[in-house]
Amino acid sequence: MADTEPLTQIRVVLCGTSHPGNIGAAARAMKTMGLSRLHLVAPQRFPDPEAERRAARAGDLLAAAEVHATLDEALRGVAFAVACTTRTREVAVPAATAREAAARVVEVALSQPAALVFGNETYGLTTEDVNKCALLATIPANPGYSSLNLAAAVQVFAYELRMAAASAPEVPGRLLAPHDEVEGFYGHLESVMVDTGFFDPEHPKKLMPRLRRLFARAGLEHDEVNILRGILKALSRPRK
Amino acid sequence: MADTEPLTQIRVVLCGTSHPGNIGAAARAMKTMGLSRLHLVAPQRFPDPEAERRAARAGDLLAAAEVHATLDEALRGVAFAVACTTRTREVAVPAATAREAAARVVEVALSQPAALVFGNETYGLTTEDVNKCALLATIPANPGYSSLNLAAAVQVFAYELRMAAASAPEVPGRLLAPHDEVEGFYGHLESVMVDTGFFDPEHPKKLMPRLRRLFARAGLEHDEVNILRGILKALSRPRK
Numbered sequence: 001m002a003d004t005e006p007l008t009q010i011r012v013v014l015c016g017t018s019h020p021g022n023i024g025a026a027a028r029a030m031k032t033m034g035l036s037r038l039h040l041v042a043p044q045r046f047p048d049p050e051a052e053r054r055a056a057r058a059g060d061l062l063a064a065a066e067v068h069a070t071l072d073e074a075l076r077g078v079a080f081a082v083a084c085t086t087r088t089r090e091v092a093v094p095a096a097t098a099r100e101a102a103a104r105v106v107e108v109a110l111s112q113p114a115a116l117v118f119g120n121e122t123y124g125l126t127t128e129d130v131n132k133c134a135l136l137a138t139i140p141a142n143p144g145y146s147s148l149n150l151a152a153a154v155q156v157f158a159y160e161l162r163m164a165a166a167s168a169p170e171v172p173g174r175l176l177a178p179h180d181e182v183e184g185f186y187g188h189l190e191s192v193m194v195d196t197g198f199f200d201p202e203h204p205k206k207l208m209p210r211l212r213r214l215f216a217r218a219g220l221e222h223d224e225v226n227i228l229r230g231i232l233k234a235l236s237r238p239r240k
Numbered sequence: 241m242a243d244t245e246p247l248t249q250i251r252v253v254l255c256g257t258s259h260p261g262n263i264g265a266a267a268r269a270m271k272t273m274g275l276s277r278l279h280l281v282a283p284q285r286f287p288d289p290e291a292e293r294r295a296a297r298a299g300d301l302l303a304a305a306e307v308h309a310t311l312d313e314a315l316r317g318v319a320f321a322v323a324c325t326t327r328t329r330e331v332a333v334p335a336a337t338a339r340e341a342a343a344r345v346v347e348v349a350l351s352q353p354a355a356l357v358f359g360n361e362t363y364g365l366t367t368e369d370v371n372k373c374a375l376l377a378t379i380p381a382n383p384g385y386s387s388l389n390l391a392a393a394v395q396v397f398a399y400e401l402r403m404a405a406a407s408a409p410e411v412p413g414r415l416l417a418p419h420d421e422v423e424g425f426y427g428h429l430e431s432v433m434v435d436t437g438f439f440d441p442e443h444p445k446k447l448m449p450r451l452r453r454l455f456a457r458a459g460l461e462h463d464e465v466n467i468l469r470g471i472l473k474a475l476s477r478p479r480k
Contacts, residue, residue, distance in 0.1 A: 029388070031382060032387060056387065057385060057387065142271060142272055147268075148268075149391075152272075152392060155389075155395055162381070163380065
């Protein structure tokens with residue numbers, strides 16, 4: 001089916017998961033909605049029989065899961081990453097509902113890899129992890145008790161992706177630069193700002209998060225990253 | 241908040257649940273979306289420490305849960321009941337997606353009690369249970385593996401109810417007759433058909449399910465039930 005094709009381009013990235021049962025239940029949730037690419041960043045216990053048990057007939061997703069040391073590794077090649085949470089907070093990236101985010105993820109996934117990123121069961125995502133994503137997405141929830149189980153949150157997002165894929169236009173949007181290219185640009189930008197004395201890493205304030213927000217909102221293309229890095233390079237060359 | 245008010249009128253009915261952990265996880269899923277009325281029909285183990293554990297901070301829903309012997313008891317006073325499933329099948333009631341069903345449930349719940357009905361983890365709902373509902377709702381899923389965990393299915397439906405409540409019109413629709421009144425009418429209709437020889441309970445075929453489908457589609461009001469029963473009564477009176 002053509003309409004579920006983009007789902008094969010979407011990774012689910014679970015960061016620092018404590019309970020292997022939740023990894024298994026998340027795999028099951030993914031498979032029921034047609035997602036298959038599970039990535040784990042520093043899971044506390046994996047593989048584990050409890051993960052197998054809770055995965056039911058989604059054990060194939062566990063067997064194919066990729067384990068990484070860092071979120072950057074898990075997002076290598078990803079053009080659009082969404083930080084998924086039920087908490088609202090002060091962050092450096094634009095915010096949306098799960099439904100709005102799903103529509104944008106599917107649009108990107110028509111032509112490029114995309115990812116949903118979930119945090120630890122107790123602590124959620126770190127601010128650093130959220131800032132590595134282009135969008136923060138929230139499941140609208142009871143303000144008095146918004147604590148969805150991890151696999152339940154994966155289920156809702158995966159469901160919204162499937163619903164979005166069923167109604168997505170066939171035409172892909174702009175081609176976005178992959179995660180590692182964009183991170184390379186941020187690193188370049190930061191080092192140039194440090195060299196010029198504009199940015200003091202000892203007193204960072206909100207400078208880098210604000211710049212990340214700006215570029216995340218814009219959605220950088222490959223050529224744009226090259227242009228920006230060309231400018232940085234030109235500006236940091238010693239003047240004659 | 242006025243927009244979440246209808247959620248307090250919506251019951252979640254779990255029929256013949258095998259695992260108490262799923263009851264707890266379903267309670268947690270409900271509470272995160274602002275639902276609070278949990279009804280259990282013949283649960284295999286309840287109360288149970290595993291239900292408490294998986295409910296996390298939704299233990300109050302378990303404490304207030306009502307346990308019933310039959311689905312009819314659990315649906316007493318309910319004006320609109322939806323059978324929730326991930327399977328498609330031959331049934332006597334109209335079918336819809338979870339999203340469409342949520343919009344209709346919220347519309348009814350602006351003025352009357354409504355219910356979502358879920359079956360056993362392995363066997364789902366019985367055909368008899370489905371036929372007691374006005375609508376069959378399906379979560380669109382991977383045709384190759386559509387087996388959502390029970391609590392995950394509750395999470396998706398509860399989420400769609402919250403989304404629907406946030407965008408519901410303020411004006412309630414027609415007032416529907418409660419479940420027990422409608423069942424009383426079906427019982428009356430069946431007995432009259434048997435008396436007249438039109439209906440042979442030994443060879444029921446699909447007669448009652450077809451009639452249920454017709455009236456479920458129409459959505460009977462209290463006065464309409466009275467009129468129909470008046471007609472039945474008049475028709476079954478011995479002629480002069």
